[in-house]
Amino acid sequence: MTTRLPPLVLHLLAALACLVLLVLLTLVTDPFTNLRIATVGYYLIAVAGLALLTGFNGQVSLGHGAFMFIGAYTVALLVKRVPAFPIWVDLLLAVVAGGLAGLLAGAAAARLHGPYLAGATLALAVGLPAVAQRFPDLFAGSNGLSFTVNSQPAGLVGVVPATRWQAWIVWLAVLLALVVLVNLARGRLGRTLRAVRDDEVAASLAGVHVGRTKILAFLISSACGGLAGGLQAFLLGTAAPGSFTPALSLSLLAALVLGGLGSLWGALWGAIALVYFQVWTDDFAELLSLRSDIADNLPLALYGVVLIVIVLAFPAGIQGGVRKLWVRVRRPAPSQRGEK
Amino acid sequence: MRSRRSVTAIALTCALVLAACGGAGETPAAGNADKGEPAPGVTDTSVLIGTHQPLTGPAAPGYGKISVGAKAVYSYINDNGGINGRKIDYKVEDDGYNPTKTVEVVKKLVLQDKIFAMVGGLGTPTHSKVVEYLNTEGVPDLLVSSGALMWDDVAKAPKTFGYQVDYTREGKIQGQYIKDNFAGKKVGLLVQGDDVGTDTQKGLDQFVKDQIVSRQTYDPANTDVTPQLSALQAAGAEIVVCECIPAFTALTILTSLKIGFKAQLVVSSIGADPATLTGLVEQFAKQGGSQVSGAALLTGIIGTRYLPSVRSGEDPWTTFFKQIHDKYIPDEAFTDTLVFGMVQAYTFGQALKAAGKDLTRQKLVDAMYSGELKGPGLTPFAFSKDSHAGYTGALVFQIAADGSVKTLQEAKTTDRDNGPVQDAKSDRPKPEEVKLVG
Numbered sequence: 182m183t184t185r186l187p188p189l190v191l192h193l194l195a196a197l198a199c200l201v202l203l204v205l206l207t208l209v210t211d212p213f214t215n216l217r218i219a220t221v222g223y224y225l226i227a228v229a230g231l232a233l234l235t236g237f238n239g240q241v242s243l244g245h246g247a248f249m250f251i252g253a254y255t256v257a258l259l260v261k262r263v264p265a266f267p268i269w270v271d272l273l274l275a276v277v278a279g280g281l282a283g284l285l286a287g288a289a290a291a292r293l294h295g296p297y298l299a300g301a302t303l304a305l306a307v308g309l310p311a312v313a314q315r316f317p318d319l320f321a322g323s324n325g326l327s328f329t330v331n332s333q334p335a336g337l338v339g340v341v342p343a344t345r346w347q348a349w350i351v352w353l354a355v356l357l358a359l360v361v362l363v364n365l366a367r368g369r370l371g372r373t374l375r376a377v378r379d380d381e382v383a384a385s386l387a388g389v390h391v392g393r394t395k396i397l398a399f400l401i402s403s404a405c406g407g408l409a410g411g412l413q414a415f416l417l418g419t420a421a422p423g424s425f426t427p428a429l430s431l432s433l434l435a436a437l438v439l440g441g442l443g444s445l446w447g448a449l450w451g452a453i454a455l456v457y458f459q460v461w462t463d464d465f466a467e468l469l470s471l472r473s474d475i476a477d478n479l480p481l482a483l484y485g486v487v488l489i490v491i492v493l494a495f496p497a498g499i500q501g502g503v504r505k506l507w508v509r510v511r512r513p514a515p516s517q518r519g520e521k
Numbered sequence: 522m523r524s525r526r527s528v529t530a531i532a533l534t535c536a537l538v539l540a541a542c543g544g545a546g547e548t549p550a551a552g553n554a555d556k557g558e559p560a561p562g563v564t565d566t567s568v569l570i571g572t573h574q575p576l577t578g579p580a581a582p583g584y585g586k587i588s589v590g591a592k593a594v595y596s597y598i599n600d601n602g603g604i605n606g607r608k609i610d611y612k613v614e615d616d617g618y619n620p621t622k623t624v625e626v627v628k629k630l631v632l633q634d635k636i637f638a639m640v641g642g643l644g645t646p647t648h649s650k651v652v653e654y655l656n657t658e659g660v661p662d663l664l665v666s667s668g669a670l671m672w673d674d675v676a677k678a679p680k681t682f683g684y685q686v687d688y689t690r691e692g693k694i695q696g697q698y699i700k701d702n703f704a705g706k707k708v709g710l711l712v713q714g715d716d717v718g719t720d721t722q723k724g725l726d727q728f729v730k731d732q733i734v735s736r737q738t739y740d741p742a743n744t745d746v747t748p749q750l751s752a753l754q755a756a757g758a759e760i761v762v763c764e765c766i767p768a769f770t771a772l773t774i775l776t777s778l779k780i781g782f783k784a785q786l787v788v789s790s791i792g793a794d795p796a797t798l799t800g801l802v803e804q805f806a807k808q809g810g811s812q813v814s815g816a817a818l819l820t821g822i823i824g825t826r827y828l829p830s831v832r833s834g835e836d837p838w839t840t841f842f843k844q845i846h847d848k849y850i851p852d853e854a855f856t857d858t859l860v861f862g863m864v865q866a867y868t869f870g871q872a873l874k875a876a877g878k879d880l881t882r883q884k885l886v887d888a889m890y891s892g893e894l895k896g897p898g899l900t901p902f903a904f905s906k907d908s909h910a911g912y913t914g915a916l917v918f919q920i921a922a923d924g925s926v927k928t929l930q931e932a933k934t935t936d937r938d939n940g941p942v943q944d945a946k947s948d949r950p951k952p953e954e955v956k957l958v959g
Contacts, residue, residue, distance in 0.1 A: 213632035424621035
């Protein structure tokens with residue numbers, strides 16, 4: 182019997198295995214599917230960050246799109262103004278910028294509960310993109326910034342399609358961030374977060390600094406948002422206020438609820454749903470050849486229906502359903518065990 | 522433990538090295554345009570084109586109908602045998618006026634659907650994010666639905682061509698008209714806070730700089746324009762030049778009514794479609810809990826346009842498009858916005874015809890400035906080897922009480938710099954003189 186590996190190494194190895202799988206997946210799919218796979222990646226880290234905040238710590242944020250906005254503009258400005266920085270420095274700084282903004286927002290939010298917190302964070306999503314309009318010389322107003330990120334090593338240009346390379350970078354960053362998140366969530370911090378979520382008084386009696394924990398959750402969560410935004414900017418070469426509407430923040434939260442609040446796996450299902458439900462319903466709407474004003478709005482309506490159905494059928498989201506199924510497979514139901 | 526730590530360290534180092542390859546600087550990777558391969562999206566019997574449109578979201582009221590009009594014209598072309606024997610397959614992707622979504626759907630059109638050309642991509646904040654990509658990939662990017670100056674950049678975007686009269690040209694024509702007809706009156710400006718505003722101002726300032734008493738901007742995300750209009754009222758503006766999209770022209774009309782501000786409204790072509798405005802004014806008023814007559818509120822508004830109006834019944838092109846409308850989309854209201862899409866589709870058809878039977882992307886691009894593109898528009902295009910700007914001018918009209926439009930000043934053309942504003946040459950052919958299909 183070998184000694185158990187420490188969790189960090191275990192998670193790193195798992196991440197490495199995931200990366201290998203993803204590289205293989207991108208190799209057998211076409212360049213556009215690679216782009217979608219990368220899109221799932223950056224949504225995953227945004228939703229996972231939100232899972233830590235909302236699912237683990239019980240702080241509802243309706244404004245997480247604002248941190249993506251900060252991350253995206255950080256990368257955009259760095260690429261345009263300091264082109265010598267390699268992309269990983271840009272992304273790291275996007276994480277830092279998102280985290281700092283989250284620290285400020287969290288410090289204010291730690292005093293708020295439930296609907297008041299939701300309202301405050303929604304204000305962030307509504308108000309922050311207007312900053313781009315306030316300083317048009319720096320942020321280019323409503324038009325936003327567009328740029329090309331030249332990250333591919335010279336030797337790979339023309340050999341590997343650009344979107345495939347981008348998918349690799351996105352997932353590498355996402356998996357590294359996930360390793361950090363999983364370690365935090367599984368460890369002492371995770372327990373503290375849940376303690377504060379379940380009963381603040383009990384937690385503080387047990388010696389947990391409630392306010393500090395809440396701010397820390399906000400910081401980590403918005404750093405993830407910053408990374409997600411930075412990756413989006415890296416992937417699509419744009420940062421514009423029109424992309425970070427309150428609707429984005431709401432859809433992140435909806436994706437989290439859909440995937441399952443309580444675990445980081447839920448973030449994966451949520452991110453996949455965010456990208457692929459839209460695609461499938463689009464195709465479905467096209468198939469029906471309806472009047473244009475109905476067909477245009479059908480995808481969103483269907484998404485809403487699916488969200489309602491899933492939440493009704495599996496209150497714990499897709500991950501809840503998967504876990505139920507898994508339990509049933511592992512341990513047959515009483516009737517099948519021959520118990521009468 | 523030591524060895525395990527080093528495993529971690531090695532894994533991390535590998536990851537960082539992999540990510541660190543190359544700076545993120547702005548220099549684009551080597552383009553792969555024009556590899557001499559057969560053109561994507563083209564077969565002997567069909568040609569696939571794509572576009573991105575706001576079918577949902579903030580710009581959908583009004584602009585959502587453009588692709589409906591275009592589709593009707595493509596159906597008409599296809600039912601009459603196509604162009605050079607090829608049917609046109611028109612793929613419309615919804616981007617919700619969200620730049621991130623635009624980049625995604627355009628990459629889908631190029632990489633997955635493999636379109637031959639992009640036609641009429643809509644919006645300045647949206648389309649500006651894909652111009653470089655389309656040009657790097659060598660995809661012809663024709664008739665962009667926006668009047669920003671940036672589509673006319675032959676050196677940086679050789680495959681991109683404008684469509685609308687650009688905002689500076691239009692601003693010059695408006696400025697000159699105001700200077701000639703409202704000399705000495707105080708002018709207030711209400712403009713969208715992006716290129717629409719800055720580009721227009723460049724034109725207006727050449728004529729009415731000393732008449733302007735106040736300049737206000739609005740942001741499309743904020744639908745309350747009361748502060749802006751109150752400021753214009755306080756400044757004593759007698760003429761209000763509104764460079765607004767349809768929804769904000771409608772809001773301006775209603776807000777002026779609310780605060781009792783009676784100034785002569787001068788609206789630019791992007792927001793001056795009377796049919797769309799009537800609908801929006803009545804709809805917004807209803808949402809606010811009151812009943813208004815759109816026709817009464819619109820009476821007297823001055824606007825500019827460069828396409829035939831659905832309300833000028835004697836124009837042969839209006840008649841032609843009305844026939845297509847009645848046959849293919851009789852349930853849709855016949856508006857100037859619909860005609861915008863129809864003219865765009867028709868113009869693309871002409872370019873495709875001129876590109877010839879042996880179709881390549883380069884031939885299509887060359888056809889754009891071949892001088893073959895004449896027709897529905899009231900002024901010529903600026904297309905040449907050195908210019909990719911669209912329509913070169915506009916006429917000035919006024920909305921009458923009976924809902925018709927009265928021409929105040931015939932079409933004039935100008936350039937985007939300091940050149941003169943002069944009468945447009947009228948060499949506009951009739952529909953039957955243009956042989957498009959077959």
